[in-house]
Amino acid sequence: MKAIRRILGAASILIALLTASCNNDYGIFKNVQEEKQQVGTTVFQEVPVMSAFRCGGYYYAAIATLQRSVVGQDSWSKVAIGNPPSTSYVLSSAVCSGPTGTIYALVQTGTEPNITVKVYSSTDGNTWTALTGLPTQTYNSSTVNVFDALFITSKGDLYAENHNYDLNPTDPSTPGASVYTLYYYKPSSSSFVQVKGGDGGFSPSPTSDYDKSIRGVVSDANGKYWFASEDSLYGGGTDPAGADAVNSLSSFYPGFASIIPNATTIWAISCTGGTLTGSPGRFVYISTKNGNIYRNDGTENNPTSIPLWQVFEVPSSTAPLTTLIVGTDAVGITAASGYFEGTWNNLSNGGSNVSFDIAGGEAIYSTTVQNFPVLSFYYDSSGYTDPATNLTFHPLFVCIVPGYSSTTYHGLYQSIWNGSSWSGWSAQ
Numbered sequence: 324m325k326a327i328r329r330i331l332g333a334a335s336i337l338i339a340l341l342t343a344s345c346n347n348d349y350g351i352f353k354n355v356q357e358e359k360q361q362v363g364t365t366v367f368q369e370v371p372v373m374s375a376f377r378c379g380g381y382y383y384a385a386i387a388t389l390q391r392s393v394v395g396q397d398s399w400s401k402v403a404i405g406n407p408p409s410t411s412y413v414l415s416s417a418v419c420s421g422p423t424g425t426i427y428a429l430v431q432t433g434t435e436p437n438i439t440v441k442v443y444s445s446t447d448g449n450t451w452t453a454l455t456g457l458p459t460q461t462y463n464s465s466t467v468n469v470f471d472a473l474f475i476t477s478k479g480d481l482y483a484e485n486h487n488y489d490l491n492p493t494d495p496s497t498p499g500a501s502v503y504t505l506y507y508y509k510p511s512s513s514s515f516v517q518v519k520g521g522d523g524g525f526s527p528s529p530t531s532d533y534d535k536s537i538r539g540v541v542s543d544a545n546g547k548y549w550f551a552s553e554d555s556l557y558g559g560g561t562d563p564a565g566a567d568a569v570n571s572l573s574s575f576y577p578g579f580a581s582i583i584p585n586a587t588t589i590w591a592i593s594c595t596g597g598t599l600t601g602s603p604g605r606f607v608y609i610s611t612k613n614g615n616i617y618r619n620d621g622t623e624n625n626p627t628s629i630p631l632w633q634v635f636e637v638p639s640s641t642a643p644l645t646t647l648i649v650g651t652d653a654v655g656i657t658a659a660s661g662y663f664e665g666t667w668n669n670l671s672n673g674g675s676n677v678s679f680d681i682a683g684g685e686a687i688y689s690t691t692v693q694n695f696p697v698l699s700f701y702y703d704s705s706g707y708t709d710p711a712t713n714l715t716f717h718p719l720f721v722c723i724v725p726g727y728s729s730t731t732y733h734g735l736y737q738s739i740w741n742g743s744s745w746s747g748w749s750a751q
Contacts, residue, residue, distance in 0.1 A: 366390055366399050367751055369727045372734035375701040375720040376419040378426050381448055382703075384722070384735050384751070385417040389428055391448055395707045395716070397737075397751060404428050404443055404451055415440075416472045420479035422705050427454075427481055429473050438462040440469045442483065442508075456514025458485065458506065465490055470506075476542040477594065480563045481508040483515060484537040501534050502527055505550060507564045518550060518565040520557040525550055525565060539633070541594040543619075544605040551592040551609065554584050558607075575609065576617040588612035590652065593633035598704070601644030603667070608634040610649060618667070626663045626670040630654050635700045637681065637719055638740050646681065648673075650697025653724075659696035661688065662721070681719065681738050683747030691736050691748045696724040702740075714741050721748070 366386070373385040381391045388410065389402040403410050412430040419426045426445045433439050440460040443451040461468045467488055474482040483506045489499030504526055506515040518540075519526045527533045535553035542548050542563075549558035550565055556575055560567030572580040583589060590610050597605030607619040610631035616624045630652035639646040646664050653659040663670045664681060673680065674688035682688035699722045706717035717740040725732035733750040740746075 364399050364751060365730075367733040367735045368730045369725055369732060370734045371724040372698070372722040374417060374699045375722055375735065376417075376426075377422045377701070377703050377705070378419050379423055379447060382718070382720070383417065383419065383426065383448070384720070385414055386734065388412070388414050389417050389448075392751075394703075395709070399751065402448055404430055404445075405432070405441075406443070406451055406453060408449070408451060415470070418473045418475040418481070420475055420481070422703070424479060427473055427475070429470055429483065431469075436463040438469075442470065442473070454508065454513070454515075456508075456512065458515060458517075465492055472537070474537070474540050476540060476548070476563075478542045478546075478563075480540075480542065480548075482506065482518070482540050483508070486536075501536075503533055503536050503552065505537050505540070505552075505565075509564065516564050520550070520565055520568045520570065521560060522569055524570055525552070525555055525557045525568070538589050539592040541592055541607060543594050543607050544597060549592060549594075549607055551589050553588045553590075556583070556589065556592075556609065575607075575619055576621060576623065579617065583611075586613070587615065590630045591632045593635070595634055595636045595647075596645075599636060599638055599645045601642065602636060603643065603645075610634065612654065616649065622667070624667065624670060627651065627660065627672075629657050629660060631663075632697065633699065635702070637700075637702050638717070640744055648681065648700060650699070650721075650723075652696045652698075658694070659724075661693040661695065662697045662700075681745045681748075683738065683745050687747045691732075691750070692721060692723060695726060695732070698722045698724065712741075716741055719745075720751075 370386050375384045380394050382394055384390045390399045391402050392399045401410050404412055412432050414430055416429040428443045431438050431440050442454045444454055445451045470483040471486045472484040485504045485506060487502040491498050505518040507518050509516050517526055538551040540550045546561055547559055548563055556571045557568040558571040559569055572583055590612050593608045596602050609617045612630045614625055614627040614629050614631055632650040632652060634647055634649045637646050648662050648664040650662045651659045662673045664673050665671050673682060674685040674693055701720045703718050706715045709716045718737050721736050723734055725734050735751040736748040737751055738745045738748050
């Protein structure tokens with residue numbers, strides 16, 4: 324009898340499994356059937372991607388070099404930068420002022436201690452012009468004073484972070500104290516001018532400590548500028564060089580002035596919303612090291628306890644027809660966790676709410692993005708027409724730090740919005 328029961332039990336299990344395998348909603352089978360084989364280019368295998376954007380008929384992605392692909396083709400190649408253009412450079416940062424605007428690339432050429440740092444601009448990715456009026460850039464055996472990051476606002480204003488520190492040649496693992504300053508590129512004078520708040524803050528002075536990195540600059544719906552470092556927030560003015568900006572830690576959010584310097588570090592500043600159907604409006608967001616997000620309407624969210632990057636907005640098939648997304652970061656021994664998405668009052672991890680999941684299914688999310696830092700997003704609101712379906716496709720790129728554990732992980736993934744749903748993440 325025991326043998327017969329075992330046989331009957333095994334048969335019952337087999338029937339149950341066969342039945343389940345025909346049901347796409349059943350646990351593991353659903354995950355397996357929804358999974359996509361990731362066959363992206365080797366360019367992004369185990370390679371961190373800092374940013375992605377569109378300029379003209381190309382998508383661009385920033386790694387140690389600038390890569391580009393014809394829109395809709397997913398075929399990437401290295402961009403030559405310089406005058407004359409060359410592929411012998413190290414890319415520190417790249418941004419673009421709108422989908423048909425100007426690309427700005429911060430590059431280093433040469434080797435230590437003879438490194439040259441320049442900012443180049445291009446409107447087509449082929450012809451590049453070096454911007455003039457940079458402060459003196461030095462990199463020698465003892466001192467570094469260079470631009471190391473670029474920022475751009477939705478209005479197309481270009482900014483650069485300057486980093487000044489001593490190399491400490493006797494002990495390279497402990498460089499000297501850092502001083503970070505922010506510069507605005509002033510087109511009328513073709514020069515970079517140092518950003519200073521109206522009360523003299525945000526830039527180094529004998530009585531201030533500026534060893535905190537710049538976290539970003541945005542322009543809001545009212546045309547006012549906001550400048551953020553790890554422990555400072557200046558804003559409220561209309562001058563892109565910050566002459567009329569004032570210390571806003573006290574006014575941005577109730578109790579903000581006491582929160583930020585002591586227990587929280589500003590991790591990112593962003594301005595999004597008000598551009599898609601159903602969007603509640605355009606707001607400035609401050610994301611922090613301990614997982615809080617503060618909005619300039621006096622509201623707050625705390626979806627996690629790990630660092631969060633910029634808040635971003637994309638379409639959704641569910642009410643209110645928009646989704647907010649925000650990437651996580653790793654710090655110290657604390658691991659990242661992909662990104663959070665949803666509405667302002669209901670943000671959840673990207674694989675946990677399939678009803679409006681950009682990944683199109685938790686299986687795809689968990690095997691592509693979930694365990695890694697997400698540095699930035701880019702959504703192509705213009706899109707392109709797919710010849711096979713005649714639909715307008717709008718890619719969303721996610722830029723991540725994929726680690727070095729497996730070549731199946733990539734630094735750049737794409738999910739496509741077809742007007743009603745998302746395709747799910749696929750490697751580039």
